[in-house]
Amino acid sequence: MDFQILVGFIAYFVIVLLVGFYFYNKSHGMKDYVLGGRKLNPYVAALSAQASDMSGWLLLGLPGSIYLFGIGQAWIGIGLAIGSYLAWLFVAKRLRNYSHKAGDSITLSQYFSNRFRDEKNILKTMSAIVIIVFFVPYVASGFVSAGNILNSFVTELDYTMCMLVGVVVIIAYTVLGGFKAICWTDVLQAMLMLVAIIVVPLAAIGSLGGWDQVAAITDAPAFSGFLDFFKNADGSTIAAMSIISSLAWGLGYFGMPHILVRYMALEDAKEAKVARRVGTVWIIVALAFAILVGVVGQAYHPGFTTKAEAQTVFIVMVGGLFAPIIMGILYSALMAAVMSTSDSQLLVASAAVTNDLMSLSKKKYSDNALMWMSRAVVIVIAIIAAIIALDPNSSIMDLVSFAWAGFGAAFGPVVLLSLYWKKSNGKGAFAGMVVGFITTILWNTFLSADSVLKCCVYNTGLYELVPGFLFAVIAMVAVSLATGGATEEIEKEFDEVDAESKGLF
Numbered sequence: 001m002d003f004q005i006l007v008g009f010i011a012y013f014v015i016v017l018l019v020g021f022y023f024y025n026k027s028h029g030m031k032d033y034v035l036g037g038r039k040l041n042p043y044v045a046a047l048s049a050q051a052s053d054m055s056g057w058l059l060l061g062l063p064g065s066i067y068l069f070g071i072g073q074a075w076i077g078i079g080l081a082i083g084s085y086l087a088w089l090f091v092a093k094r095l096r097n098y099s100h101k102a103g104d105s106i107t108l109s110q111y112f113s114n115r116f117r118d119e120k121n122i123l124k125t126m127s128a129i130v131i132i133v134f135f136v137p138y139v140a141s142g143f144v145s146a147g148n149i150l151n152s153f154v155t156e157l158d159y160t161m162c163m164l165v166g167v168v169v170i171i172a173y174t175v176l177g178g179f180k181a182i183c184w185t186d187v188l189q190a191m192l193m194l195v196a197i198i199v200v201p202l203a204a205i206g207s208l209g210g211w212d213q214v215a216a217i218t219d220a221p222a223f224s225g226f227l228d229f230f231k232n233a234d235g236s237t238i239a240a241m242s243i244i245s246s247l248a249w250g251l252g253y254f255g256m257p258h259i260l261v262r263y264m265a266l267e268d269a270k271e272a273k274v275a276r277r278v279g280t281v282w283i284i285v286a287l288a289f290a291i292l293v294g295v296v297g298q299a300y301h302p303g304f305t306t307k308a309e310a311q312t313v314f315i316v317m318v319g320g321l322f323a324p325i326i327m328g329i330l331y332s333a334l335m336a337a338v339m340s341t342s343d344s345q346l347l348v349a350s351a352a353v354t355n356d357l358m359s360l361s362k363k364k365y366s367d368n369a370l371m372w373m374s375r376a377v378v379i380v381i382a383i384i385a386a387i388i389a390l391d392p393n394s395s396i397m398d399l400v401s402f403a404w405a406g407f408g409a410a411f412g413p414v415v416l417l418s419l420y421w422k423k424s425n426g427k428g429a430f431a432g433m434v435v436g437f438i439t440t441i442l443w444n445t446f447l448s449a450d451s452v453l454k455c456c457v458y459n460t461g462l463y464e465l466v467p468g469f470l471f472a473v474i475a476m477v478a479v480s481l482a483t484g485g486a487t488e489e490i491e492k493e494f495d496e497v498d499a500e501s502k503g504l505f
Contacts, residue, residue: 068310116490139349144389171346204300
């Protein structure tokens with residue numbers, strides 16, 4: 001282990017922990033702890049949303065896919081960039097206004113319940129179940145990334161110990177500072193990630209002698225389609241179904257609780273326009289250079305044949321190109337990508353249990369008690385995710401893909417229709433949520449080659465988010481119409497939010 005590498009790395013850990021301590025006494029109750037009191041400025045909201053969105057997938061998963069299969073995998077990045085922009089454009093300001101109007105809702109689950117006047121709390125319960133089921137593997141993917149990153153240079157410790165170190169740090173500042181600590185550390189993490197993702201591939205190109213040397217990989221017969229958007233690395237044509245599936249990743253943004261909560265936390269809905277511009281620039285640059293990492297990585301260090309190996313190409317490039325002290329800083333960027341997502345997911349999942357499920361109890365808890373319960377739940381969920389992450393060869397891409405589809409299908413249609421269709425009602429929302437949830441699980445299990453459970457019966461080639469989202473929309477519309485639509489009270493509130501939200505594009 002090179003202690004010079006640890007200098008920058010430890011400095012980063014200390015900074016995020018200090019941020020957690022700073023905000024420890026600034027969270028007064030659940031609204032502060034979970035939503036930051038709705039006081040986010042547009043720049044913090046934008047960078048926090050994008051950093052919590054990308055995770056280790058940006059620096060490990062996506063470059064690994066490009067490395068193995070060619071630039072045709074970039075369709076995922078294109079879909080994500082479009083989806084992120086559209087979510088900021090069509091969801092951010094309306095959700096900020098509606099979540100405030102609907103009983104000052106502080107979680108997505110609570111928003112659904114208040115929006116549709118769900119007195120039986122069926123929507124709140126179902127939402128919490130969806131959040132817990134899909135966030136556990138999502139958080140686990142982050143822990144796998146953390147373990148592999150630390151183990152890549154702290155070779156004296158095995159993968160499990162390295163993973164646990166990362167878990168402890170993430171838990172510490174999440175438990176201490178809550179939403180405010182997460183958002184402000186996300187700003188630092190977003191900038192670290194952007195610098196790293198730009199510097200590393202450019203340095204590699206320089207070390208190889210220029211872009212012509214990188215492009216020379218296409219001379220090899222096995223890589224005849226590597227730089228073709230419509231072909232796989234081996235020269236075979238990418239199926240239209242595969243391109244559709246990749247672009248469909250963009251639909252996920254409409255249902256991601258840890259991203260949507262940033263919209264809800266904006267101090268003023270009018271600031272969504274500034275946040276949209278900042279967030280869009282960040283994600284386009286970050287995704288473009290993540291794709292470049294995969295391309296350059298194939299030229300810089302060829303030979304990886306498995307997903308687990310390919311996901312380390314960024315780490316390998318950093319280790320071979322930079323002096324130890326710079327390596328420490330760039331490895332910190334990798335941890336930033338992991339931590340900026342895992343902390344947000346842990347907080348949202350814990351809020352689903354405490355603020356949403358505990359509120360169903362006949363016993364009434366104080367706001368302060370709920371905040372401490374939320375901190376305890378963060379630890380419990382992290383332990384479960386850490387158990388799943390004990391396998392260092394778990395595919396980050398597969399875990400993220402499954403969770404992304406689950407949230408996009410279960411929540412995306414409900415969010416959009418709740419914001420733009422005043423005839424939608426609670427029964428329709430419940431139907432849409434259940435159909436999206438079940439479709440995602442069944443499709444992934446039996447009809448996808450990337451099944452998390454490895455139980456594929458027939459590979460359709462279609463990402464489960466597509467049928468899940470479509471069937472959920474149909475179910476919500478059909479059930480809402482069949483059950484009489486919305487009440488006059490709900491329609492009146494919808495019209496008020498609609499009038500308030502116009503002109504905010």
